[in-house]
Amino acid sequence: MQLRKHLKDATGFALVWTGAKLSHRVRFECSAQIPRTGPVILVANHLTMTEPLAVARLVIGHRRFPHFMVMRQVFSWPVIGQLMRLAGQIPVDRGSAKAAQALDGAAAQLEAGRVVVLYPEGKLTTDPDLMPGPARTGAARLALAHPTVPVVPIGQWGPKPGRRHMLHRHTSRLRIGEPIDLSPFVGARDQDADEDTVRAATDAIMAAIRAEVLAAKADR
Incomplete structure (x- = not known):
């Protein structure tokens, strides 16, 4: 069982490394804000x-492995x-009544001591200036349900949206903020928490994400 886990981890690291290398020039500095365990x-x-x-x-550069929320399709x-x-x-299941159930899967990964990556916007940034816009409350709910788990913001700049840019190997600059x-x-x-409180936590x-995006943009 342990050997199988090591093989899966090695395969996952290799796939991520290769995919990232082909799609972007990734630039970041390792930070103690992402703990090793x-x-x-x-x-x-x-x-x-x-x-x-x-x-x-970025995550595997810190010798961790990321767990994203991915469309069920x-x-x-x-x-x-x-x-x-x-x-x-x-x-x-984005856009359905079952979407909130994905937080249970994320919580299970956290309880196993793993790294969970969330995009609070729940979709691609659509503002013309590419600054992150309004967010959904799922990330805040997950964080508030696990108050001892650090919530670390990452800002990135460089990749350009749109199909015409899909085959372009843009430089992605990433900044890691303090928890x-x-x-x-x-x-x-x-889930019964006061909506105003959850919204304030989301804001x-x-x-914090916007601050790191501006820092990544300034790194050009």
């Missing part, structure tokens, strides 16, 4: 369909679906 929630802006590979490359694709399952990615202080909101820990998360 224990559960972590990473929250990031979402520019393109391929830049999750850049975020994944992807799990039915030949080969790719099997790879998603093997890598422990989290299926989500977000959500202690003023930790009383809201479940705090997005403000």
Whole structure:
């Protein structure tokens, strides 16, 4: 069983490394904000369909392995679906009443001491200036339900959205911020939590992401 796990981890690392290398020039500096062990929630802006590979490359650069929320349809694709399952990615039914159930899968990964990556916007950034826009509350709910788990913001800049850019190998610059202080909101820990409190926690998360996006943009 242990050998199988090591093989799966090695395969996952190799696939992420190769995919990120082919799709982007990934630039980041390793940071102590992402610990070598224990559960972590990473929250990031979402520019393109391929830049999750850049975020994944950042995570494995810290000798951790990322677990993303992935549209459930992807799990039915030949080969790719099997790879998603093997890598422990989290299926989500976006746009349906079942979408919130994906948080249970994310919580299970955290309880196993793993890294969970969330895009609070729940979709690609659509603002013309490419700054992250309004967010859904799932990331905040997950964080508030696990108040001892660090929530680390990641800002990225460089990948350009749109099909005409899909084959372009853009440079992706990523910045890692300090863990977000959500202690003023930790009383809201479940689905019945006060919506204003959860929204305020979401706004705090997005403000931290935007700060790192601006820093990544300035790195050019």
